Amino acid sequence: MTPEIITVLAVLVFAVLLFIFEWVRVDVVGIIMMVLLPLLGLVTPKQAISGLSSNAVVSIIAVIIIGAGLDKTGVMNSMARVILRFAGKSESRIMTLIAGTVAIISGFMQNIGAAALFLPAAKRIGNQTGVPVGRLLMPMGFCAIIGGCLTLVGSSPLILLNDLMVVGGKKYDAFGLFSVTPVGLLLIAAALLYFILLGRFILPTRSEDESSGPMSSILTGTYNNVGSLFELAVPADWTNDAPLKALDLRPIYFCTLVAICRENGKQHIFAPLPDETVRPGDEIVVVGPQEFVEHMAEDLGWELRPELTTFAEELSPNNAGIMEGIVTPRSEFMGKTIAELRIRERFQVSPLAIFRGEKIFVSGLSDIIIESGDALLLHGRWEMFHMLKGLPDLVFTETVKGELLRTEKAKIALMWLAVSLVMILGFHVQLSIALLTGALGMVLTKVLTIDEAYQSVDWMTVFLLGGLIPLGMAFENTGAAKFIADTIMAALGTPSALVLLTVIGILTSFFTLVASNVGATVLLVPLSMNMALNAGVDPRVAALTVAVAASNTFVLPTHQVNALIMRPGGYRTIDYVKSGAGMTVLYMVVMISALMLFY
Numbered sequence: 001m002t003p004e005i006i007t008v009l010a011v012l013v014f015a016v017l018l019f020i021f022e023w024v025r026v027d028v029v030g031i032i033m034m035v036l037l038p039l040l041g042l043v044t045p046k047q048a049i050s051g052l053s054s055n056a057v058v059s060i061i062a063v064i065i066i067g068a069g070l071d072k073t074g075v076m077n078s079m080a081r082v083i084l085r086f087a088g089k090s091e092s093r094i095m096t097l098i099a100g101t102v103a104i105i106s107g108f109m110q111n112i113g114a115a116a117l118f119l120p121a122a123k124r125i126g127n128q129t130g131v132p133v134g135r136l137l138m139p140m141g142f143c144a145i146i147g148g149c150l151t152l153v154g155s156s157p158l159i160l161l162n163d164l165m166v167v168g169g170k171k172y173d174a175f176g177l178f179s180v181t182p183v184g185l186l187l188i189a190a191a192l193l194y195f196i197l198l199g200r201f202i203l204p205t206r207s208e209d210e211s212s213g214p215m216s217s218i219l220t221g222t223y224n225n226v227g228s229l230f231e232l233a234v235p236a237d238w239t240n241d242a243p244l245k246a247l248d249l250r251p252i253y254f255c256t257l258v259a260i261c262r263e264n265g266k267q268h269i270f271a272p273l274p275d276e277t278v279r280p281g282d283e284i285v286v287v288g289p290q291e292f293v294e295h296m297a298e299d300l301g302w303e304l305r306p307e308l309t310t311f312a313e314e315l316s317p318n319n320a321g322i323m324e325g326i327v328t329p330r331s332e333f334m335g336k337t338i339a340e341l342r343i344r345e346r347f348q349v350s351p352l353a354i355f356r357g358e359k360i361f362v363s364g365l366s367d368i369i370i371e372s373g374d375a376l377l378l379h380g381r382w383e384m385f386h387m388l389k390g391l392p393d394l395v396f397t398e399t400v401k402g403e404l405l406r407t408e409k410a411k412i413a414l415m416w417l418a419v420s421l422v423m424i425l426g427f428h429v430q431l432s433i434a435l436l437t438g439a440l441g442m443v444l445t446k447v448l449t450i451d452e453a454y455q456s457v458d459w460m461t462v463f464l465l466g467g468l469i470p471l472g473m474a475f476e477n478t479g480a481a482k483f484i485a486d487t488i489m490a491a492l493g494t495p496s497a498l499v500l501l502t503v504i505g506i507l508t509s510f511f512t513l514v515a516s517n518v519g520a521t522v523l524l525v526p527l528s529m530n531m532a533l534n535a536g537v538d539p540r541v542a543a544l545t546v547a548v549a550a551s552n553t554f555v556l557p558t559h560q561v562n563a564l565i566m567r568p569g570g571y572r573t574i575d576y577v578k579s580g581a582g583m584t585v586l587y588m589v590v591m592i593s594a595l596m597l598f599y
Contacts, residue, residue: 001483002478002479004041004042004478004479004480005478005479005480005483007040007042007478008042008474008475008478008480009480011033011036011037011040011042011471011474012471012475012514015029015032015033015471016556018032019556019557019573020573020574020577022572022573025460026460026464026557026563026566026573027459027460027461027462027463027464027467029464029467030463030464030465030466030467030468031463031467032467033467033468033470033471034048034049034051034466034467034470035048037470037471037474038470042474042477042478043470043473043474043477047470047473047477048470049466049470050469050470050473051465051466051467051468051469051470052462052463052466054465054466054469055430055431055432056112056432056465056469056560057462057465057466057469057560058432058435058436059110059112059113059431059432059435060112060116060461060462060465060560060564061439061457061462062432062435062436062438062439063112063113063116063117063435063439064116064119064456064457064458064564065439065442065443065448065453065456065457066116066117066416066417066420066435066438066439066442067116067117067119067120067456068120068448068452068453068456069413069416069439069442069447069448070117070120070413070414070417071120071121072403072405072406072409072413072447072448072452073405073406073407073408073409073410073412073413073447074405074406074407074410075410075413075414076120076121076124077124077318077405079118079121080121080124080125080128080318081313083097083098083101083121083125084125084128084129084312089129089130089131089307091129091131091135091199092196092199094125094129094131094136095131095135095136095139095140095195095196095199096192096196098118098121098122098125098136098139098140099139099140099142099143099191099192099195100143100188100192101118102114102115102118102140102143102144102147103143103144103146103147103150103188103191104147104150105117105118105147106143106144106145106146106147106148106150106154107147107148107149107150107151107154107181107184108150108151108153108154108425109421109424109425110148110155110431111144111145111147111148111154111155111561112144112560112561112564113431113435114144114147115140115141115144115561115564115565116564117417118140119137119564119565119568122136122137122140123137123568124318127316127317127318128312128313128316128317128318132204132205133568133569133570134203134204134205134569134570134571134575135199135203135204135205136569137565137568137569137571138195138203138565138569138571138575138579139191139192139195139199139203140565141561141562141564141565142191142195142554142579142580142583143188143191143192144561145551145553145554145559145561145562146184146187146188146191146551146587147184147188148551149180149183149184149187149548149551150180150181150184150185150188151177151178151180151181151184152175152176152177152178152179152180153177154184155517155547155550155551156517156518156521157517157518157520157521157546157547157548157550157551158180158547158548160518160521160522160525160547161175161521161525161543161544161547162174162175164521164522164525164526164543165525165529165539165540165543166526167526167529167530167533167539172529172539172540172543173540175540175544179544180544180547180548182594182598183548183591183594183595183598184548186590186593186594187587187590187591187594190586190587190590191583191586191587194582194583194586198582202578202579202582203575203579204569204570204571204572204575214228214229214287214315214317214320214321214322214379215228215321215322216398218397218398219322219324219377219397219398222324222355222360223324223352223353223355223360223377225254225289225360225362226287226288226289226322226352226353226362226377227254227255227287227288227289227290227292227293228287228288228290229258229285229286229287229308229311229315230285230286230287230288230290230293230304230305231283231284231285231304231305231307231308231309231310231311232283232284232285232286232293232297232302232303232304232305233282233283233302233303233305234278234279234280234281234282234283234284234302235280235281235301235302235303236280236281237280238278238279238280238281238301238302239280240278240300241277241279242277243274243275243276243277244257244272244273244274244275244276244277244278245274245275247278247300249286249296250362250363250364250365251363251364252296253288253292253293253295253296254288254289254292254362254363255286255287255288255292255293255296256286256287256288256350256351256352256379257272257278257284257285257286257350258270258271258272258285258286258287258315258350258379258380259271259272259284259285259311259314259315260272260276260278260282260283260284260285261282261283261284261310261311262279262281262282262283265310268314270314270348270380270381271343271344271347271348271349271350271379271380272344273344273345274339274344274366283309283310283311284302285308285311285315287322287350287352287379314381315381317401318402319381319382319402320379320380320381320382320402321379321382321401321402322352322377322378322379323377323378323380323385323396323397323398323400324355324375324376324377324378324396324397324398325375325376325378325388325393325394325395325396325397326373326374326375326376326394326395326396326397327370327371327372327373327374327375327376327393327394328372328392328393328394328395329372330392330393331370331372331392331393331394332393333370333374333376333393333394334370334371334372335369335370336369336370337366337367337368337369337370338351338365338366338368338370339366339367341370343378347380347384347387347388348380348381348384349378349379349380349384349385349388350378350379350380351365351376351377351378352377352378352379353365353376353377354368354370354374354375354376354377355374355375355377356371356373356374356375375397376394381402382400382401382402382403383402383404383405385400385402386400386402386403386404406447409445409446409447412442412445412447413442413447415441416437416438416439416441416442416445416447417438419437419438419441420434420435420437420438421434423437439453458564458567458568460566460567461560461563461564461566461567464557464563464566465560465563468558471514472514472519473519475511475514475519476519476523481511481519481520481523482523484507484511485507485511485523485524485527486527488503488507489503489527489531492531494534494535495535496535497535497537497541497596498592498596500528500531500532500535500537500542501537501541501542501545501592501595501596502588502592504524504528504531504542504545504546504549505545505549505552505588505591505592506549506588507524508520508521508524508545508546508549508550508552509549509550509552509553509584509588511523511524512549512550512551512552512553512559513553513555513556513558514558517550517551517553520546520550521546521547521550524546525543525546525547528542528543528545528546529542529543538599540599541595541599544595544599545591545592545595548591548595549588549591551587552584552587552588552591554576554579554580554581554583554584554587555576555577555580555581555584556573556576556577556580557571557573557576562576
């Protein structure tokens with residue numbers, strides 16, 4: 001063992017310890033590797049920073065921008081709507097549908113691309129259904145990695161496989177496009193069952209999103225008596241045709257009617273005016289404390305729904321919520337009442353409360369004269385708040401969620417996605433160049449501004465991967481990978497087929513975690529085929545074992561898909577260890593069993 005091999009193994013242990021104990025953030029670990037490796041002479045300075053310009057990292061940047069363009073134009077809203085139509089609000093069905101769909105797509109395009117494209121839709125679905133995003137993204141990410149084993153073009157190791165199957169000058173018969181599909185299908189099925197049965201125990205509930213309700217946790221602490229959203233159905237025999245202001249919903253029940261749906265969903269009224277009437281057959285949404293809403297429903301004969309149904313999408317946290325705005329000294333609101341300002345009519349937002357000094361007013365709001373410094377609690381759709389944000393009247397105490405969608409650009413966004421896919425699949429253009437073409441096209445056709453494109457990229461992921469790529473290079477440059485492989489293979493002697501394939505699978509999985517899957521494949525395919533010939537085992541099966549095991553990378557956020565979902569899912573390294581350990585063992589058992597069964 002040379003000093004260089006000892007040094008690179010020490011650096012590897014150091015990096016793993018940094019990941020596990022989280023002494024610094026994961027992207028800082030990547031930067032440490034970029035600095036430490038060339039200083040120790042394990043890689044050249046050029047190799048140390050080459051990760052930032054690698055095909056994988058540039059592809060991630062480009063595909064995230066493409067995904068942001070699809071999200072900005074409402075395409076991901078439509079995709080989320082389709083998934084929810086089939087899955088409802090069942091966490092296991094939502095997870096299965098998202099993860100299964102991404103896995104199948106990963107069989108025909110790079111897994112990082114499939115995961116990045118579905119990331120916005122998964123986040124929207126989590127927010128809309130109340131399922132923590134952290135319980136959706138890890139199954140999606142793991143299945144995206146496994147989906148690469150569905151076809152021979154699904155992952156880089158499988159793409160390389162046929163070219164590497166040469167031993168002693170003899171080239172072995174190539175595998176077909178779908179030769180690996182039975183193994184891939186069993187692995188995906190096993191992964192989905194793993195998360196369905198054990199997900200509640202191993203998946204974290206943390207996420208970057210603060211709250212899945214209409215009001216953030218900060219506002220809930222201040223306005224906890226304002227209540228939440230409730231949907232009610234007005235019966236067909238409702239006869240009271242008095243206007244809303246005559247029903248006295250706020251003075252009696254402390255409830256505010258914020259939306260009406262009528263004519264079987266053809267007409268939606270947000271922030272209805274006080275003169276509006278509630279008609280038979282209407283579906284309405286109110287904001288109020290649950291006990292008062294229940295009393296109101298009982299007194300008026302309205303049916304309280306168990307959850308939002310008609311307004312499940314329009315008033316979901318993706319599209320609407322509650323904001324607090326502070327009246328500025330330059331505001332036109334000063335000296336006028338809410339009734340005089342016609343806030344509902346002009347801005348389509350519903351006033352819920354006024355916070356002045358140490359008092360919160362929830363009744364008689366229409367007659368209160370607004371003063372500078374008053375805090376107005378308002379419910380509305382995000383696009384209305386974005387419009388209000390541009391005026392000098394209110395300063396919001398939190399960042400306005402949502403965004404103004406450019407739905408008219410949806411077809412253009414889909415066109416650029418199609419252009420990228422055609423370049424990859426039809427013309428075999430390098431992945432990073434094809435995806436950059438799509439990302440650039442979205443900017444040039446104003447699907448996104450260049451600033452929005454920059455803001456959409458998760459730079460933590462970029463620097464994490466940029467630092468891990470030279471670590472893989474150091475592992476190969478110093479001969480550490482070959483030394484470990486040779487040592488283990490020499491110790492095996494003449495093993496049985498089962499033992500040989502298991503050892504090859506474990507060795508490949510280890511190298512894939514700490515080096516590149518491509519590097520592991522190039523190193524281990526010839527080595528494993530020679531071992532198989534000596535042991536009387538089919539060398540093609542040994543080579544296939546290496547290519548499939550190269551996707552068994554779940555216990556650390558070193559794979560690009562795991563790095564991509566880390567921040568949006570609110571994950572820590574320990575979460576990958578907790579969920580990935582069982583997945584790694586299950587993957588190995590199913591893979592070896594399938595290879596023994598089919599080959």
